[in-house]
Amino acid sequence: MTCVTLPDTHIDAMLTILEFPDPRLRTRAQPVAVFDKALHELVDAMLATMYAAPGIGLAATQVNVHKQVLVLDVSEEKNAPLALINPRIVAREGEQVYQEGCLSVPGIFADVQRADRIVVEAADRNGQPLHIEADGLLAVCIQHEMDHLVGKLFVDYLSPLKREMVRKKLEKARRETA
Numbered sequence: 021m022t023c024v025t026l027p028d029t030h031i032d033a034m035l036t037i038l039e040f041p042d043p044r045l046r047t048r049a050q051p052v053a054v055f056d057k058a059l060h061e062l063v064d065a066m067l068a069t070m071y072a073a074p075g076i077g078l079a080a081t082q083v084n085v086h087k088q089v090l091v092l093d094v095s096e097e098k099n100a101p102l103a104l105i106n107p108r109i110v111a112r113e114g115e116q117v118y119q120e121g122c123l124s125v126p127g128i129f130a131d132v133q134r135a136d137r138i139v140v141e142a143a144d145r146n147g148q149p150l151h152i153e154a155d156g157l158l159a160v161c162i163q164h165e166m167d168h169l170v171g172k173l174f175v176d177y178l179s180p181l182k183r184e185m186v187r188k189k190l191e192k193a194r195r196e197t198a
């Protein structure tokens with residue numbers, strides 16, 4: 021695993037997080053080909069946005085950037101930022117059920133079944149290869165964020181009826197804060 025430097029939290033760095041059912045969340049992300057300053061700035065802004073939310077993971081799709089970039093930090097101390105570029109799951113084993121939430125589906129939590137252990141190949145922000153063997157919450161988080169990169173949300177695992185209830189609840193919440 022590679023750690024990236026924690027960015028200074030600055031209001032300019034905050035990105036707007038798209039919320040379900042925004043159709044842009046359904047976009048499939050493209051692989052990153054160039055590991056340049058713009059990519060580093062995106063990663064830093066995504067980390068700042070994730071920590072400020074606060075959340076434990078954020079995919080570029082959620083900030084309307086359709087590149088295969090995700091950031092996460094599942095540590096208690098929030099001092100282990102991780103950026104995965106072009107991630108691929110190369111092995112998966114077992115099952116676990118975890119009550120998930122998502123910054124794009126605020127205030128909603130639901131049980132989702134995923135692989136218990138995964139092996140992920142990715143690149144770090146400099147294009148260097150990363151090999152990650154993950155289990156528990158880290159495995160959940162990586163699978164959840166990778167779903168975003170193919171336009172999938174955790175509410176897609178719920179029944180259509182439950183998903184419609186989620187949509188209405190969010191609509192009501194947005195009306196009340198408007």
Ligand code: NI
Binds near residue numbers: 124165
């Ligand atoms: Ni999410």
